[in-house]
Amino acid sequence: MQTKKFNIKNILSNYALYFIMILMVIVIGSMSPKFFSWRVLRDILMQSSTRIIVALGCLFILISGSADLSGGRTVGLTAVIAGSLAQKADYYIKFWNLPELPPIVPIFAAVLVGLIVGLLNGFTVSKLKVPAFLATLGWMMVVYGTNLLLCNKPPNNSQPLGGFLKNFTNLGSGNIAGIPIIVFFALGMCIIVHVLLTKTTLGREIFSVGSNAEAARVSGINVFKIQMITFGLAGACYGLAGALEAARTGSANSSYGNGYEMDAIASCIVGGCSMTGGVGSVIGVFLGVIIFNVINYGLTFIGLSSYWQWVVKGLIIIIAVSIDMRKYSSNK
Amino acid sequence: MEDSRYILELKKISKSFPGVKALDNVSFAVKPGKVHALMGENGAGKSTLMKCAFGIYQPDNGEIFVNGKKVVFSGPANALENGIAMIHQELQPMRALTVMENVWVGRLPHHNTLGVQWVDWKQLYKQTKELLDDLEIPIDPKTKVQNLSTSHCQLIEIARSVSFNAKIIIMDEPTSSLTETETELLFKLIARLTQKGVSIIYISHKIDEILRISDDVTIMRDGQLVGDWPASELDMDTIVKRMVGREMSNRFPSKKHKPGEVKMEVSHLTSANPHSFKDISFTLHKGEILGIGGLVGAQRTELVETIFGLRKKASGEVTIDGQKVEINSPEDAIRHSMALLTEERRVSGIFPKISVLENVTVAKQTADHSSYTNGLFLNNKKRQKDAEQFVKTFEIKTPSLKAEIQNLSGGNQQKAVLARWMLLTPQILILDEPTRGIDVGAKYEIYSLMEQMAQEGKAVIMISSEMPELLGMSDRIAVMCEGHLSGILDGKDATDEKVMYLASTYQKSGVTTDAN
Numbered sequence: 070m071q072t073k074k075f076n077i078k079n080i081l082s083n084y085a086l087y088f089i090m091i092l093m094v095i096v097i098g099s100m101s102p103k104f105f106s107w108r109v110l111r112d113i114l115m116q117s118s119t120r121i122i123v124a125l126g127c128l129f130i131l132i133s134g135s136a137d138l139s140g141g142r143t144v145g146l147t148a149v150i151a152g153s154l155a156q157k158a159d160y161y162i163k164f165w166n167l168p169e170l171p172p173i174v175p176i177f178a179a180v181l182v183g184l185i186v187g188l189l190n191g192f193t194v195s196k197l198k199v200p201a202f203l204a205t206l207g208w209m210m211v212v213y214g215t216n217l218l219l220c221n222k223p224p225n226n227s228q229p230l231g232g233f234l235k236n237f238t239n240l241g242s243g244n245i246a247g248i249p250i251i252v253f254f255a256l257g258m259c260i261i262v263h264v265l266l267t268k269t270t271l272g273r274e275i276f277s278v279g280s281n282a283e284a285a286r287v288s289g290i291n292v293f294k295i296q297m298i299t300f301g302l303a304g305a306c307y308g309l310a311g312a313l314e315a316a317r318t319g320s321a322n323s324s325y326g327n328g329y330e331m332d333a334i335a336s337c338i339v340g341g342c343s344m345t346g347g348v349g350s351v352i353g354v355f356l357g358v359i360i361f362n363v364i365n366y367g368l369t370f371i372g373l374s375s376y377w378q379w380v381v382k383g384l385i386i387i388i389a390v391s392i393d394m395r396k397y398s399s400n401k
Numbered sequence: 402m403e404d405s406r407y408i409l410e411l412k413k414i415s416k417s418f419p420g421v422k423a424l425d426n427v428s429f430a431v432k433p434g435k436v437h438a439l440m441g442e443n444g445a446g447k448s449t450l451m452k453c454a455f456g457i458y459q460p461d462n463g464e465i466f467v468n469g470k471k472v473v474f475s476g477p478a479n480a481l482e483n484g485i486a487m488i489h490q491e492l493q494p495m496r497a498l499t500v501m502e503n504v505w506v507g508r509l510p511h512h513n514t515l516g517v518q519w520v521d522w523k524q525l526y527k528q529t530k531e532l533l534d535d536l537e538i539p540i541d542p543k544t545k546v547q548n549l550s551t552s553h554c555q556l557i558e559i560a561r562s563v564s565f566n567a568k569i570i571i572m573d574e575p576t577s578s579l580t581e582t583e584t585e586l587l588f589k590l591i592a593r594l595t596q597k598g599v600s601i602i603y604i605s606h607k608i609d610e611i612l613r614i615s616d617d618v619t620i621m622r623d624g625q626l627v628g629d630w631p632a633s634e635l636d637m638d639t640i641v642k643r644m645v646g647r648e649m650s651n652r653f654p655s656k657k658h659k660p661g662e663v664k665m666e667v668s669h670l671t672s673a674n675p676h677s678f679k680d681i682s683f684t685l686h687k688g689e690i691l692g693i694g695g696l697v698g699a700q701r702t703e704l705v706e707t708i709f710g711l712r713k714k715a716s717g718e719v720t721i722d723g724q725k726v727e728i729n730s731p732e733d734a735i736r737h738s739m740a741l742l743t744e745e746r747r748v749s750g751i752f753p754k755i756s757v758l759e760n761v762t763v764a765k766q767t768a769d770h771s772s773y774t775n776g777l778f779l780n781n782k783k784r785q786k787d788a789e790q791f792v793k794t795f796e797i798k799t800p801s802l803k804a805e806i807q808n809l810s811g812g813n814q815q816k817a818v819l820a821r822w823m824l825l826t827p828q829i830l831i832l833d834e835p836t837r838g839i840d841v842g843a844k845y846e847i848y849s850l851m852e853q854m855a856q857e858g859k860a861v862i863m864i865s866s867e868m869p870e871l872l873g874m875s876d877r878i879a880v881m882c883e884g885h886l887s888g889i890l891d892g893k894d895a896t897d898e899k900v901m902y903l904a905s906t907y908q909k910s911g912v913t914t915d916a917n
Binding site for chain 1: 709711730731732734735741743748749750751752753754755759763764766767768770773774777778779821
């Protein structure tokens with residue numbers, strides 16, 4: 070009898086996230102049956118795609134036991150950089166005086182810039198020993214300032230960038246077999262990150278560093294290297310997300326990505342990451358992002374003010390973490 | 402029913418956790434003004450029993466009586482009101498505050514003026530001073546706790562329980578991080594407390610201590626009571642036998658290894674930290690166990706961590722197999738076939754939330770990626786095979802390889818960390834307090850392992866604060882005092898007195914090395 074009771078409790082707390090999500094979908098769906106349609110699912114997946122990639126970056130950081138506030142602004146900077154390299158030759162405000170480039174160039178440039186920001190974060194945290202929260206706060210400001218300065222460059226003068234090539238915007242808004250291309254990007258990244266974290270020595274070393282950095286050092290793990298790599302990978306994810314964000318919206322300006330880092334952290338936490346490091350999974354993060362976007366979309370769908378999403382999101386974070394804490398404290 | 406001769410009585414206590422019956426019908430009774438030792442191997446249920454007595458756990462069955470009256474504790478605060486206090490193994494004082502605030506926190510003396518409670522600092526100082534003087538604890542109440550040693554923090558914690566008028570103080574492994582002198586200080590305080598009629602429940606693995614200070618001994622095994630005896634009727638062998646439930650003829654394996662040629666030579670090694678060790682020279686032979694003794698603060702851990710590349714040196718050099726080596730990081734050390742079992746298992750040993758499998762394989766996986774991978778990806782079968790083998794040979798008790806290591810007992814965690822290093826087949830093994838907080842059976846296993854390594858011709862360095870272990874295991878004993886090497890004794894004619902003498906004195910005139 071007693072063991073059975075424990076099992077139900079365990080199942081409830083282990084899969085709380087899934088239950089919350091199913092419950093939400095049922096509630097929204099019962100109020101508006103049209104919610105169960107391919108179009109809605111496609112919209113939610115599309116809107117979640119860049120968020121998922123940002124959250125995957127954040128996942129690296131949280132597993133390694135750090136924090137990163139620079140994600141959102143890095144998305145903004147890399148969106149502008151990608152956009153500026155994807156303009157049509159005859160667009161009337163040409164950012165750079167360049168010919169038309171294949172879409173791989175803006176994406177590559179955005180990932181590279183993201184990687185550089187990530188490595189700067191990593192160096193500041195692991196070499197200069199600045200606490201991650203402050204180091205990434207500082208770089209976030211530098212990145213945002215750089216983006217403002219860049220966007221203000223004549224002839225652009227702080228206007229939103231536009232006039233992107235079709236083959237670039239297609240990456241964000243096009244379809245293959247009815248499925249948005251951007252969703253392939255997100256799912257592809259999920260698989261890559263999942264494999265990296267669970268099947269490679271690098272992945273396991275990231276977990277080790279996050280679980281106990283001192284023990285990792287004693288065991289011969291180069292903690293500096295691992296931290297540089299995690300921040301670099303996170304930055305690269307932000308860069309990819311930035312490029313796709315520009316492609317999806319067909320535009321870019323300096324306010325892009327604002328607040329994405331907080332959403333990403335929230336999604337990771339709801340998805341079972343620990344703020345103290347060493348714990349986290351791609352599937353959890355994926356569901357975390359989807360839950361937030363289901364709320365976002367679902368509330369508007371049933372005719373509630375979108376302002377409610379903030380209230381609901383906040384409560385979800387608190388509920389998810391408190392369930393998680395119960396899980397750990399019952400282990401003791 | 403209840404017996405008023407006892408100040409605390411636990412009757413037929415049972416407690417289960419999911420999958421484990423931690424306590425099975427255990428009874429335990431303490432007389433006033435006595436030291437009552439509670440012994441058993443790790444996992445025997447001592448801590449669980451005490452947590453029931455202190456209100457941290459609610460027993461599933463059984464009753465608790467204090468002074469003959471039945472009680473049910475809602476929590477530790479409630480237990481404290483009933484005169485029961487517990488000194489935990491790991492203290493969590495408020496380091497930035499003074500001793501007096503730490504003692505009286507939550508109960509600071511105050512006076513009310515203008516509706517505000519103002520702290521009465523004079524009264525606070527006075528009552529703390531009285532308390533400490535009464536217990537003969539030589540600490541100024543105004544000292545900040547961060548400036549105190551671990552042992553002094555512990556004395557303060559005990560004083561705090563006395564300030565609550567505790568009649569029963571539970572001490573969980575109080576001497577595990579104390580040196581011999583500090584231990585003496587604690588024993589003096591215990592004697593002083595029992596004179597005042599306070600009862601002490603003393604949990605420890607150190608049998609010699611128990612025999613010295615306790616009046617009664619209760620032994621537990623696998624969640625069950627083995628029995629109670631007056632300490633005067635017991636000796637070391639009987640206790641060990643009753644704890645492990647089997648004959649254990651020797652506490653140390655017989656020495657069969659023979660030291661060979663020089664493996665490593667450390668010359669004039671000086672720490673980059675000016676407050677740490679200076680000018681240390683010694684040799685380490687193949688097939689030798691070199692003990693390092695000394696008091697806390699002798700900088701022994703700093704020395705071995707510098708050799709292992711975890712800390713920076715200012716000068717001096719290390720040669721291995723006659724070749725000078727530069728070791729600037731643990732990776733370098735591992736490349737030179739060194740391994741270091743660190744002193745603080747929880748701080749720098751285990752990865753708490755990660756599986757036993759990964760905890761065991763992490764070092765080999767890092768040092769040699771190809772050993773566990775097929776091309777890019779991890780090969781779980783190889784890792785599992787290695788981990789399984791060591792879980793078996795080291796008898797690591799774990800529900801599965803996937804279990805988080807934080808759920809294992811201390812001894813099993815230690816064996817897992819040791820297994821992590823053995824997978825790398827090191828030639829120089831440095832063990833920093835390898836048996837701290839580990840039960841007798843597991844200790845013996847670790848000693849056997851050290852003996853086996855020495856027989857295989859490996860060089861072993863063992864830091865130990867436990868005199869019997871130091872004397873029983875070492876071929877030679879290097880003794881440090883305040884950052885200096887004060888002498889190297891030959892294991893055959895080393896005695897506690899000689900070691901203690903060297904540990905507390907350092908003669909600038911030179912190092913006294915016994916003829917080898």
